[in-house]
Amino acid sequence: MKIAVLGTGMVGQALAGRLAGLGHEVTVGTRDVAATLAKTAPDSMGNPPYAVWSATHPRVRLATFAAAAASAELLVNATLGVASIAALEAAGADNLAGKVLVDTANPLDFSHGFPPTLFVTDTDSLGERIQGAFPQSRVVKALNTLTAALMVNPKTLADGDHSVFVSGNDAEAKKTVIALLESFGHTDVIDLGDITAARGTEMILPWWLRLMGMLNTPMFNLKVVR
Amino acid sequence: MKIAVLGTGMVGQALAGRLAGLGHEVTVGTRDVAATLAKTAPDSMGNPPYAVWSATHPRVRLATFAAAAASAELLVNATLGVASIAALEAAGADNLAGKVLVDTANPLDFSHGFPPTLFVTDTDSLGERIQGAFPQSRVVKALNTLTAALMVNPKTLADGDHSVFVSGNDAEAKKTVIALLESFGHTDVIDLGDITAARGTEMILPWWLRLMGMLNTPMFNLKVVR
Numbered sequence: 001m002k003i004a005v006l007g008t009g010m011v012g013q014a015l016a017g018r019l020a021g022l023g024h025e026v027t028v029g030t031r032d033v034a035a036t037l038a039k040t041a042p043d044s045m046g047n048p049p050y051a052v053w054s055a056t057h058p059r060v061r062l063a064t065f066a067a068a069a070a071s072a073e074l075l076v077n078a079t080l081g082v083a084s085i086a087a088l089e090a091a092g093a094d095n096l097a098g099k100v101l102v103d104t105a106n107p108l109d110f111s112h113g114f115p116p117t118l119f120v121t122d123t124d125s126l127g128e129r130i131q132g133a134f135p136q137s138r139v140v141k142a143l144n145t146l147t148a149a150l151m152v153n154p155k156t157l158a159d160g161d162h163s164v165f166v167s168g169n170d171a172e173a174k175k176t177v178i179a180l181l182e183s184f185g186h187t188d189v190i191d192l193g194d195i196t197a198a199r200g201t202e203m204i205l206p207w208w209l210r211l212m213g214m215l216n217t218p219m220f221n222l223k224v225v226r
Numbered sequence: 227m228k229i230a231v232l233g234t235g236m237v238g239q240a241l242a243g244r245l246a247g248l249g250h251e252v253t254v255g256t257r258d259v260a261a262t263l264a265k266t267a268p269d270s271m272g273n274p275p276y277a278v279w280s281a282t283h284p285r286v287r288l289a290t291f292a293a294a295a296a297s298a299e300l301l302v303n304a305t306l307g308v309a310s311i312a313a314l315e316a317a318g319a320d321n322l323a324g325k326v327l328v329d330t331a332n333p334l335d336f337s338h339g340f341p342p343t344l345f346v347t348d349t350d351s352l353g354e355r356i357q358g359a360f361p362q363s364r365v366v367k368a369l370n371t372l373t374a375a376l377m378v379n380p381k382t383l384a385d386g387d388h389s390v391f392v393s394g395n396d397a398e399a400k401k402t403v404i405a406l407l408e409s410f411g412h413t414d415v416i417d418l419g420d421i422t423a424a425r426g427t428e429m430i431l432p433w434w435l436r437l438m439g440m441l442n443t444p445m446f447n448l449k450v451v452r
Binding site: 162210214222224 | 343347348383384387388416417418419423425426427429430432433435436437439440441443445446447448449450451452
């Protein structure tokens, strides 16, 4: 499948690399290609700059948000939550129309330091805002509840015996995304219903971040025991 | 131990019954003893009225919030979140002073229907409000992330292979609560740190409620796989 991964950070790299490894034709989208390639310093989390990652992933192309989106059959939003709507506007509503859009972002507001607050809670969510802003796209909220390495390689933790979630208004789009998640190795993908369920998975983040701090690692995930 | 369980609903009944079964001297606290005993209808969730439950649990006493709290060494807040501060005020700050107070309540606001919203998010929590309102008490947030039956009998699901959390400012109080949870059968009690971690566990509720709706049962819990 032709897939655009919007965002060049840790989540974008992990998803682009894994998807390319599975044989998909992947283009990473960014605001400014030259600026992205010119970065030489690690990001604030200590991850290497995109150019370093790119050198070991020659099959993954880099393009503007719009060019990446235009040629894609399926899109992944792997931008920061605060920048997601702008990135998708740059990608262009026409380039999103009719396509599955996997939204992995969280509405985290770091402007007051750590821990971040959420800029959407309770009666709205980033997933809903994206679906509302791009009504022709087929948004599926997924993968926003675990760290990037486990999103794409769940079997590295407890042989994959843990859970992930999808929510969205389009049943066929969710089927596509569930199949994609299963191709990563996920064995317990729980469908939470329509896109309003993104409220719930996004609001897990304060708990998740606290747990990361106490466990001193992001390499954990939750399993729904039932 | 002499324990006061504040609240006569499903959570209060489950905790009082289990604690009494473990040999503790349990008094359930309520606003109005006569009114509680006079109820003959099930509650809005279909649970039997207190008097019916009480008949099968003769060792558990019923008293006013203040009388229950006065004689207790440890207290459990099992009231609805919207009523918790008022119930604890009725119990009396003096009767809480120096004592461990296990807060199991969630800040759910049902005034706009289902699903409820949270009346505290992000930079505050019900656990913190209770600790702030009763600074002499030793608040430990616990058990607000699973259904009452599993709070007290975790082994009935997957032989107890799932997780619960404690948070609070008093290390000794948390030790006491962890031991109590272990006496119920919990084997993975995760200490999330100080009482501000209640923000995280309370904000899980929208996800939890959605999952309950999709699974069509509250008999599930999360396990932190790490």
